Amino acid sequence: MADLPKSIQINEEGPREGFQFEKGPIATARKIELVDALSRTGLKQIQVCSFVPPKNVPGMADADEVVKGFTPAPGVCYTALWLNEKGLQRALAASRLEVRGSIALTASETFLKRNQNRTLRGNIDAQRRIIEMYKQNNVPVERGSVMAAFGCNFEGDIPVSRVLDLAQNVMDLAAEYGLQIKVFSLADTMAWATPGAVKRLVGAMRDRFPVLRLALHLHDTRGMGIANAYAGLEMGVDIFDSSVAGLGGCPFAAHKSAAGNVCSEDLVFMCEEMGIDTGVDLDRLIDAARLAEDIVGHPLPGSVMRGGSLRALRGHIRAAA
Amino acid sequence: MADLPKSIQINEEGPREGFQFEKGPIATARKIELVDALSRTGLKQIQVCSFVPPKNVPGMADADEVVKGFTPAPGVCYTALWLNEKGLQRALAASRLEVRGSIALTASETFLKRNQNRTLRGNIDAQRRIIEMYKQNNVPVERGSVMAAFGCNFEGDIPVSRVLDLAQNVMDLAAEYGLQIKVFSLADTMAWATPGAVKRLVGAMRDRFPVLRLALHLHDTRGMGIANAYAGLEMGVDIFDSSVAGLGGCPFAAHKSAAGNVCSEDLVFMCEEMGIDTGVDLDRLIDAARLAEDIVGHPLPGSVMRGGSLRALRGHIRAAA
Numbered sequence A, B: 001m002a003d004l005p006k007s008i009q010i011n012e013e014g015p016r017e018g019f020q021f022e023k024g025p026i027a028t029a030r031k032i033e034l035v036d037a038l039s040r041t042g043l044k045q046i047q048v049c050s051f052v053p054p055k056n057v058p059g060m061a062d063a064d065e066v067v068k069g070f071t072p073a074p075g076v077c078y079t080a081l082w083l084n085e086k087g088l089q090r091a092l093a094a095s096r097l098e099v100r101g102s103i104a105l106t107a108s109e110t111f112l113k114r115n116q117n118r119t120l121r122g123n124i125d126a127q128r129r130i131i132e133m134y135k136q137n138n139v140p141v142e143r144g145s146v147m148a149a150f151g152c153n154f155e156g157d158i159p160v161s162r163v164l165d166l167a168q169n170v171m172d173l174a175a176e177y178g179l180q181i182k183v184f185s186l187a188d189t190m191a192w193a194t195p196g197a198v199k200r201l202v203g204a205m206r207d208r209f210p211v212l213r214l215a216l217h218l219h220d221t222r223g224m225g226i227a228n229a230y231a232g233l234e235m236g237v238d239i240f241d242s243s244v245a246g247l248g249g250c251p252f253a254a255h256k257s258a259a260g261n262v263c264s265e266d267l268v269f270m271c272e273e274m275g276i277d278t279g280v281d282l283d284r285l286i287d288a289a290r291l292a293e294d295i296v297g298h299p300l301p302g303s304v305m306r307g308g309s310l311r312a313l314r315g316h317i318r319a320a321a
Helices: A014-021 A028-039 A063-069 A085-093 A109-116 A119-135 A160-176 A196-209 A225-236 A264-273 A282-296 A310-320 B014-021 B028-039 B063-069 B085-093 B109-115 B120-138 B160-176 B195-208 B226-234 B266-272 B282-296 B310-320
Strands: A009-012 A045-051 A075-080 A101-106 A139-145 A183-188 A212-216 A240-243 B009-012 B047-053 B078-080 B103-106 B141-145 B181-189 B213-218 B239-242
Touching: A009 B085, A009 B213, A014 A028, A014 A045, A014 A282, A028 A045, A028 A282, A045 A063, A045 A085, A063 A075, A063 A085, A085 A119, A085 A264, A085 B047, A085 B120, A101 A119, A101 A160, A101 A264, A109 A119, A109 B109, A109 B282, A119 A160, A139 A160, A139 B103, A160 A183, A160 A196, A183 A196, A183 A240, A196 A212, A196 A225, A196 B266, A212 A225, A212 B181, A225 A240, A225 B063, A240 B266, A264 A282, A264 A310, A264 B195, A282 A310, A282 B014, B009 B213, B009 B266, B014 B047, B014 B282, B028 B047, B028 B063, B028 B282, B047 B063, B063 B085, B078 B085, B078 B282, B078 B310, B085 B120, B103 B109, B103 B120, B103 B160, B103 B310, B109 B120, B109 B141, B141 B160, B160 B181, B181 B239, B195 B226, B226 B266, B239 B266, B266 B282, B266 B310, B282 B310
Parallel strands: A009 A045, A009 A240, A045 A075, A101 A139, A139 A183, A183 A212, A212 A240, B009 B047, B009 B239, B047 B078, B103 B141, B141 B181, B181 B213, B213 B239
Antiparallel strands: none
């Protein structure tokens, strides 16, 4: 276990993942309530919403109101997602958000067409347009990513070599514009990864791009989320996207049922119990997870919010002794 | 990943874990239906029921009928659980079951008192009585185990040294009666384990008892089940208890909500995707998981039965190409 990081950074994506996926409608005030609850947990980065066309994702129609409504906590970075120039302009107009660019390619053309109506080549051109807009708006770009990096429900397994090639494309695009990528995210968008695949791909990325800090975005649709995160930790990965209570899922991934991101409080539980610092107060995060469940009005997949934290239990045991 | 086993043995415990835990009543015919469905999956060992007092576990009152009713499949070993002499006699009377003894100690005295109304010392004496009965009935005893090996909801963390001492007690008891323990099971009865703890305890057991083949019994109450199984695989563990659809939970473990064993089809999915043979047809096991959900009448925690197997998906993708 020599490679386990001492601490990790968690990008909380519950509000964005969840409210784009839930059938809703969910009142704007309740979305704000969840963001405010998450702000009190010690999380350092919270993705608040996505700026996407309301006709595609009705649950994000009130994104601007959510951003205006929450109470920013000191030291917390609030982010949003966008997929095109229009979305970026909305994010830039919202002064409370930290707007950081990324160069994002996708390993499956079929998924890309469904998700963003682009070909692989068209997506590279689209990234050029977005990078130009980042430059015009002085938006820093230090992050690259490959979506569907482990497999695709429409195309099947994704070879490691294809992900490496796409990562090289990202690095080349960055170089073309004088940008330096520091963090690279591998997204298991459709939950094809197993711990073995995580180790293989992370290892190959490390070999090819030793200067990059790697991040994982892991969906839990097939129950592998926490195991995949553990495999990432063992490879020294120290940035994870996750979703409070396991909120969310991708509306374009052809899954019939909930397919949320790896659950934040389960991830925090595993890390803290293994001595890996997350900066998060697990019991407060569990409270936020229960709030999320109350807001969506149905059970969410998180486990620790039901099983309880061991820190709390140890406290009860000590008090009873 | 050099230590991953080439194949694993799965002890399916869903019928026993589930039907002892569900509020019920569940019709005997439906319990039999699940056992028969599991018999068609390729699973080699299925724990059908437990022979425990009906006043303690009403869901097992029809254990004898279940054993009489199912259709044994060739090559499948059907087992049962018992905790005392009376239970063993019922198992011996049921000729369809393979009756194999084990020496089982528990790392938490508080839990032991609640679960079996015994002290640690009293439990060693009880094991002597059970071993004597095994010998009288020519029941082979090749298995040892420690329950609550990672932590206890009443006592807190369990030190590795205590588990090693208890394992030594088991080995001493075996030696006292001229028995040879071959398999040793570490049970995370109350879901305190993390992958790091699994590696630590399995490593310590291997160092101390290098001849033993180790098994893991992992509860998923805090969402760590599959990650813990992966950690076990990395340490070369090749026997796992698991529960179809994640059925079950221990009625004495002080959890308010479902606390099932690690989910069989999620475990099979992970193993098969990583090239570890389980002998199980995943799609048939998924069918059995859906049947289990139908039988209990509420959602069960398994993921792959919702997310779907990748083998099936790869077939659809190939067919569409």
